[in-house]
Amino acid sequence: MAEGHATTNQGSSRLQSNAPTGDITTGWDRHKFDLKLVNPSNKRKFNIIVVGTGLAGASAAASLAELGYNVKAFCFQDSPRRAHSIAAQGGINAAKNYCNDGDSVWRLFYDTVKGGDFRARESNVYRLASVSTNIIDQCVAQGVPFQRDYGGLLANRSFGGAQVSRTFYARGQTGQQLLLGAYSALMRQVDLGKVKLFARREMLDLIKVDGVARGIVVRNLVTGEFESHTGDAVLLATGGYGNVFYLSTNAKGCNVTAAWRCHKRGAFFANPCFTQIHPTCIPVSGDHQSKLTLMSESLRNDGRVWVPKRPGDARPANEIPDDDRDYFLERRYAAFGNLVPRDVASRAAKKACDEGFGVGETKLSVYLDFRDTIKRDGAAVVKGKYGNLFQMYAKITGEDPYSTPMRIYPAVHYTMGGLWVDYNLQTTIPGLYCLGEANFSDHGANRLGASALMQGLADGYFVIPYTIGHHLATSKLPKIADDHPDVRGAVEAAKARVAKLLGIQGSRSVESFHRALGKIMWEKCGMARNDAGLKIAEQEIAALRHEFWNNVRVMGTGEAFNQNLEHAGRVADFLEFGELLVHDALTREESCGGHFREEHQTDENEAKRNDADFCHAAAWEYTGGHDSFTGEKEQLHKEPLEFENVHLTTRSYRE
């Protein structure tokens, strides 16, 4: 256990969840009734800043504008439609029970709490499950072309961690269609003059006045100019931090900067060590690799995962008979088979490769085989379901998955940790809200497939429109002038930091620092973690960060379009954040969900939770820096998690 924290088993008084108590099924309704409202004619007096235009940001910005608030929406991409929600493939969960197979809000709630390995807040998860059905209705009304059956009604498929079919989908590009739906709602509000759009802007700091979030500092990425924008509340919907690992399924631009800047201004960062490694990604092909590509989890509906029984079996996959194959997921997890949750599937693949059973040139992959499904249903049916995924695989690898099995290996995909938020999605800074992947609230230690889209849209369409009014109605929010000292101070700080990055003029590229950080993270804080490795990682990251600030070479100037400078700022923040992530992993002395500490496993190599000591969300407070060289630590606060409805049990997908 790392030292230096004020740790108690009681919850921190700084973390008030504001979650409703009592009957969980009526909690959200009762809570909504207790929230103060802003009357319709007053709404136009409030200005809301939304950072990020993915599912959470676009849906929030559109919904708030529809209510009458004035919204400014920001994204670093050239258009809000580029946000990385667009890359989600498989689908979105909703407890519609259209399949008549026993689904219900309660079951979706139960599956999500269990899938998250009992490290999520029950009340939030219940609310998520209960609004899931409204999301599908809303998206269909927008014209999202979900897959349908011949009768014209919506089709469903199944996903990992569930025994019902509750996943709605649009080919293998569900995220794209949902995002374009939210984007269209957003652009409609731009048309109506209620949303002002600021693309190619990167948030570099939060403006706080009297302890309340009142604005942001952004850099115009085309001109290099710094701009301040003030308002009555700030919403962060800036996505996850998977790129701290360098190689991940995230888009190249995904970063932790906005969240980290807010953390340094006082927003607690919760459970950063909860990172999700997705089992079905295309393996690394060489040192040039710049990102990893996911193959949708839906493939595990029909694909069978296996390795040869004999290590190093050199025969082509198709010549290895069934008797010589180990379908290890089906063997180890009879009840769920190939559809076990992501963390379980990923660790099983890693174990197979670690023990020498891996396939392909690097021996770091396992087969995902469609032979039996093609034989049963025909290639045309498989093409209809997964055509674009098969095509993508063929393009990247140069291999034909219809005739040879795919090779897959786990890759960093999603981050369950994020800024700590209460039931209203408010961070520990009043007036600063955090939505979607950027917050920590709903997925615990592992997210189930098709639940990210659900959460992003739940937060944006159906939670924040209710909860933000309470802040606006109950706070004193005097107008902030552009030359207010706190505004000027934040702008000057952002400018100084950019100037510092440009002034170092060292010899090592930003890219090489990012790759080096990613290697440390993946090797020592990836799918499996242990005390010794994490301690070394902390030291290595600190050393790398010190080298960065002395030896990085950033080209060009600050007064122009400068992608090298953008990357430098993001890597600088990852180098600070990475150490906190590792420290959180070191501090959490248990295994749960995506966080697997080798010291804490069962005899069957499954994750072993420690509910007595770690049934809490770990929320870190910035207290001047976290640095293994100087011994500085962040302050740990704990929010105890209580499970009154889904009782704490050992997660099992075996029977």
Add this chain to the structure above:
Amino acid sequence: MSSSRGLNLTLKIWRQPGPNARGEFRTYEMKNISPDMSFLEMLDVLNEQLIQKKEEPVAFDHDCREGICGMCSLMINGQAHGPDRATTTCQLHMRRFSDGDTIVIEPWRAEAFPVIRDLATDRAAFDRIITAGGYVSVNTGNAQDANCLPVGRDRQEKSMAAAACIGCGACVAACKNASAMLFVSAKVSQLALLPQGEPERARRVTRMVAQMDKEGFGGCTNTYECEAACPAEVSVSNIARLNREYLRAVVVSEEGV
């Protein structure tokens, strides 16, 4: 896969320091490029080499690198997104090229997409076209149960095929007229095919077409380069539907446009 098949290439890349600066082609020699690299990874390698030489790296737009965000672009040897059909630049791999090849790399060429720097262009015109009507007017909370509105499977699939547009702008870049008809028709078709799009059908198409013209995109002369260049395989039959929708809107619609 083996790296012994490394390629030696000559790149001719458009360099332009800013929107109003004069641009020029610069030549770069690349050695031992792995055929397993993506095209953008090859440019990453070039940029690392330039930084080592204290030269400014080449600016190019990219983000998801899995063919869906629509941020990457590039005219590669005169073809939008390069030689492969149904493939974005980020999904193009170097195994498609041969040792000794010269590759010419330019930004999208269209007046409505001005160059920001080097290979990066400003495609905000597309956002403004969507703003003019590429949506269904339904506020959050208005929706009825999703299954109250059946949509026949064929119609849904046609709508989805149009909705697959990634908004990259290859159709414009490939067109000798820099026409945005394929892009506009994709959104108009998606919504015209669905009952949800019905109430605003005429208003949508007339406003989107007016915005398209205002942005300076050219007209369509049916050469179908757009379809050939489209990484999402959006069909030119959508342009025919756009024309029908437009005609219907201005001639017979009772929507009052």
